[in-house]
Amino acid sequence: GQNIDQPTEMTATEGAIVQINCTYQTSGFNGLFWYQQHAGEAPTFLSYNVLDGLEEKGRFSSFLSRSKGYSYLLLKELQMKDSASYLCAVTVTSGTYKYIFGTGTRLKVLA
Amino acid sequence: EAQVTQNPRYLITVTGKKLTVTCSQNMNHEYMSWYRQDPGLGLRQIYYSMNVEVTDKGDVPEGYKVSRKEKRNFPLILESPSPNQTSLYFCASTWGGNTGELFFGEGSRLTVL
Numbered sequence: 001g002q003n004i005d006q007p008t009e010m011t012a013t014e015g016a017i018v019q020i021n022c023t024y025q026t027s028g029f030n031g032l033f034w035y036q037q038h039a040g041e042a043p044t045f046l047s048y049n050v051l052d053g054l055e056e057k058g059r060f061s062s063f064l065s066r067s068k069g070y071s072y073l074l075l076k077e078l079q080m081k082d083s084a085s086y087l088c089a090v091t092v093t094s095g096t097y098k099y100i101f102g103t104g105t106r107l108k109v110l111a
Numbered sequence: 112e113a114q115v116t117q118n119p120r121y122l123i124t125v126t127g128k129k130l131t132v133t134c135s136q137n138m139n140h141e142y143m144s145w146y147r148q149d150p151g152l153g154l155r156q157i158y159y160s161m162n163v164e165v166t167d168k169g170d171v172p173e174g175y176k177v178s179r180k181e182k183r184n185f186p187l188i189l190e191s192p193s194p195n196q197t198s199l200y201f202c203a204s205t206w207g208g209n210t211g212e213l214f215f216g217e218g219s220r221l222t223v224l
Contacts, residue, residue, distance in 0.1 A: 031210060042201060042215035043154070050210075087154065097161060097209040098169055099144065103153035
């Protein structure tokens with residue numbers, strides 16, 4: 001089967017660093033995406049990893065280990081506006097072309 | 112402006128009354144897909160389309176139909192809605208099969224009484 005796990009909720013302080021983990025078990029793995037979703041809004045793209053390693057984009061970085069079925073999203077210098085849900089999604093190509101999302105991690109940034 | 116447009120944004124309907132949620136994109140994307148989002152369950156893919164006249168089931172297709180007669184449009188059809196289809200629906204599109212980032216519409220909140 002296809003399964004993606006993320007923590008349900010996390011809390012961090014403004015200015016701090018937070019790491020949101022995602023583990024997955026899928027067949028025909030193609031790549032892994034992270035999306036940000038503010039309450040009441042549509043998800044927006046943050047990052048994409050297809051090869052092992054770290055991808056850095058400003059305050060956000062994403063890491064992938066294909067052999068371990070593991071990814072994390074690292075948010076540095078947290079700001080209040082980073083309070084949102086963070087969705088991990090895997091694309092598969094084993095005869096299908098699906099996007100499979102985790103249930104999302106709700107991050108609260110406290111002043 | 113590059114966008115995905117869904118209509119209606121909000122709808123309250125009754126069990127069994129057929130409805131269609133439209134989705135249109137202006138980015139010439141080949142891949143389009145529909146999702147429903149429910150508390151605690153996250154985003155679940157309903158149907159996707161790799162190109163015109165090519166559609167396939169996602170993980171929760173029961174009770175839904177789609178069509179892709181034109182590249183820009185991908186309507187979601189609920190032939191006989193039931194209360195368990197009350198949800199927030201998102202349409203999304205991307206280029207290059209399922210290897211590209213998804214661009215989402217603003218969402219359609221559907222309530223079936």
